[in-house]
Amino acid sequence: TSPCDRQAPATAGLSHDKWEIDPHELMLLEELGSGQFGVVRRGRWRGSIDVAVKMMKEGTMSEDDFIEEAKVMTKLQHTNLVQLYGVCSKNRPIFIVTEYMRHGSLLNYLRRHKQSLNSNQDLLLDMCIQVCKGMAYLERHNYIHRDLAARNCLVGSENTVKVADFGLARYVLDDQYTSSGGTKFPIKWAPPEVLNYTRFSSKSDVWAYGVLMWEVFTCGVLMWEVFTCGEMPYGRLKNSEVVEKVQKGIILEKPKGCDKEVYEIMKKCWHALPENRPSFRNFKEQLASVSQKLL
Numbered sequence: 229t230s231p232c233d234r235q236a237p238a239t240a241g242l243s244h245d246k247w248e249i250d251p252h253e254l255m256l257l258e259e260l261g262s263g264q265f266g267v268v269r270r271g272r273w274r275g276s277i278d279v280a281v282k283m284m285k286e287g288t289m290s291e292d293d294f295i296e297e298a299k300v301m302t303k304l305q306h307t308n309l310v311q312l313y314g315v316c317s318k319n320r321p322i323f324i325v326t327e328y329m330r331h332g333s334l335l336n337y338l339r340r341h342k343q344s345l346n347s348n349q350d351l352l353l354d355m356c357i358q359v360c361k362g363m364a365y366l367e368r369h370n371y372i373h374r375d376l377a378a379r380n381c382l383v384g385s386e387n388t389v390k391v392a393d394f395g396l397a398r399y400v401l402d403d404q405y406t407s408s409g410g411t412k413f414p415i416k417w418a419p420p421e422v423l424n425y426t427r428f429s430s431k432s433d434v435w436a437y438g439v440l441m442w443e444v445f446t447c448g449v450l451m452w453e454v455f456t457c458g459e460m461p462y463g464r465l466k467n468s469e470v471v472e473k474v475q476k477g478i479i480l481e482k483p484k485g486c487d488k489e490v491y492e493i494m495k496k497c498w499h500a501l502p503e504n505r506p507s508f509r510n511f512k513e514q515l516a517s518v519s520q521k522l523l
């Protein structure tokens with residue numbers, strides 16, 4: 229250990245900001261993609277650790293609040309959560325450094341591999357179970373995601389699926405994204421209490437999880453059907469039409485080729501009242517028992 233550590237107090241975190249990453253220890257590689265928030269690049273940290281580096285375009289997020297929250301987020305550690313390694317906050321744009329997931333977003337993965345996936349119901353169910361495990365961990369830590377969807381999950385080697393960007397939505401400044409009337413608000417993953425009162429909870433994450441399951445199982449169409457995959461929920465409907473349907477309690481229909489029992493479980497996520505939806509904790513058990521039957 230370096231000399232300064234020896235005098236460091238027991239709680240090393242206080243002696244130097246563990247969540248602060250020295251940009252000189254980062255080597256930036258190819259671009260992975262971009263969005264209204266900035267650019268994401270693959271990178272190497274301390275010469276050997278593969279990372280993803282989100283370079284947050286100025287003005288897209290409330291940076292100081294996020295940097296404060298990063299200390300909490302680095303402590304959330306689970307095999308089905310994309311690990312936040314830290315931030316480079318001493319200069320602009322700030323960098324958010326996470327573990328690297330080599331197959332990109334779950335949504336793009338489903339669309340790229342539809343041929344092999346759609347006849348593989350248990351692989352689809354296994355992906356849903358992995359997301360449920362990550363979400364049950366967040367639920368246990370009273371941590372609300374606020375934007376759970378297949379686009380915000382990532383796929384690593386050996387078909388590992390992990391939840392990404394949990395809680396990040398709170399720091400986005402673009403009110404087209406944050407307000408439920410905005411054009412970028414994820415209406416199709418939002419329950420009635422979020423559409424009406426923006427009341428987020430782990431139970432609103434459960435509603436979004438049901439829509440994520442639907443996104444995954446629209447991959448499961450039978451061979452002779454036109455391939456849909458990672459379909460857009462409610463198809464081409466305008467947001468206002470979706471809000472109307474959701475308020476009336478009209479829910480997503482069973483994806484073709486999706487096992488009836490799996491659809492029965494999916495539907496439990498879409499109870500109009502949050503208290504009638506299962507928690508991720510007991511949902512995990514139900515999915516495990518269905519997967520036993522399916523296997």
Ligand SMILES: CS(=O)(=O)c1ccc(C(=O)Nc2cccc(-c3cn4ccnc4c(Nc4ccc(C(=O)N5CCOCC5)cc4)n3)c2)cc1
Nearest residue numbers: 260261262263265268280327328329330331332393396400
């Ligand atoms: C809701 S918000 O706050 O506005 C918000 C919006 C977006 C984001 C965000 O991170 N987006 C975003 C955009 C692009 C890449 C990422 C992104 C983030 N990551 C974190 C860990 N790993 C990744 C990763 N990995 C990828 C991505 C693409 C490929 C790729 O090129 N492939 C083609 C060949 O086959 C394999 C896959 C490979 C690995 N991509 C994240 C974050 C927050």
